[in-house]
Amino acid sequence: MIKEQTPLVYKFVDTHISSVLLVFKQSNGHLVYGSLSNDRSRLFKIVNKVFQQLSKTTHVTYKFIRDTDDKFESEATEFIELMEGARSDTDCIHCEYLFGTEFQRKVWDQLVAIPYGQTRSYGQIASALGDIKKSRAVGRACGANNIPVIVPCHRVLGGTGDYVSFKWGVKIKKELLVNEGYKPLQKAQ
Numbered sequence: 229m230i231k232e233q234t235p236l237v238y239k240f241v242d243t244h245i246s247s248v249l250l251v252f253k254q255s256n257g258h259l260v261y262g263s264l265s266n267d268r269s270r271l272f273k274i275v276n277k278v279f280q281q282l283s284k285t286t287h288v289t290y291k292f293i294r295d296t297d298d299k300f301e302s303e304a305t306e307f308i309e310l311m312e313g314a315r316s317d318t319d320c321i322h323c324e325y326l327f328g329t330e331f332q333r334k335v336w337d338q339l340v341a342i343p344y345g346q347t348r349s350y351g352q353i354a355s356a357l358g359d360i361k362k363s364r365a366v367g368r369a370c371g372a373n374n375i376p377v378i379v380p381c382h383r384v385l386g387g388t389g390d391y392v393s394f395k396w397g398v399k400i401k402k403e404l405l406v407n408e409g410y411k412p413l414q415k416a417q
Contacts, residue, residue, distance in 0.1 A: 313407030
C-alpha cells in the first residue's frame with residue numbers, strides 16, 4: 229500500500245520559559261504539534277519518534293521541512309506572546325488534532341474552553357464530560373496533548389488546587405499560569 233506523504237514544517241522558538249518546537253501542516257498552516265524543552269536536539273528526536281509511531285497507525289508518512297523562509301514567523305511570534313503572557317487570544321493560531329482518541333479530543337475541546345487565567349480540576353473536566361469517575365482518564369488525556377498552550381492542559385489542576393503533573397514539568401506549568409495572571413487560593417494553615 230502506498231502511503232500519502234504529508235509535508236510538515238517545523239520551527240524552533242525561544243521564550244524565557246523554554247525552547248519550543250512547533251510543527252505546522254504545510255498544506256493549511258495549522259499547528260499540529262508542539263513540545264517544550266531547552267534541549268533542541270532532544271525535541272527533534274522526540275517529534276520524529278512521535279510521527280513515526282503515528283505513521284504506523286495511519287496511511288500517511290510525514291516529511292519534515294525546516295522553516296527557513298520564516299513562513300510561520302507570525303504564528304511563532306504569537307505562540308511566544310501566549311507563553312509569556314503578552315497575548316490572551318488563543319484563536320490566533322489554528323490547530324488540528326492529528327493524534328488522540330475520541331475521548332482525548334473531547335477532553336482537549338474542554339481545555340480550549342477554559343478561560344485565560346483560570347483553571348479547572350481534572351474532576352471538573354470529567355464532570356463536564358458526563359462522568360466524574362473519569363478524572364484520571366482526563367489526566368491521561370492531558371498528558372497526551374501535543375499542542376501545549378493553545379490546548380491549555382496547564383490550566384488543569386488537582387482537586388485541591390495543587391499543581392500536579394505536567395508533561396513538560398510542573399515548573400513550566402506554574403510559569404505559564406503566572407504569566408496568565410492566575411493567582412492560586414491561599415491554603416489554610
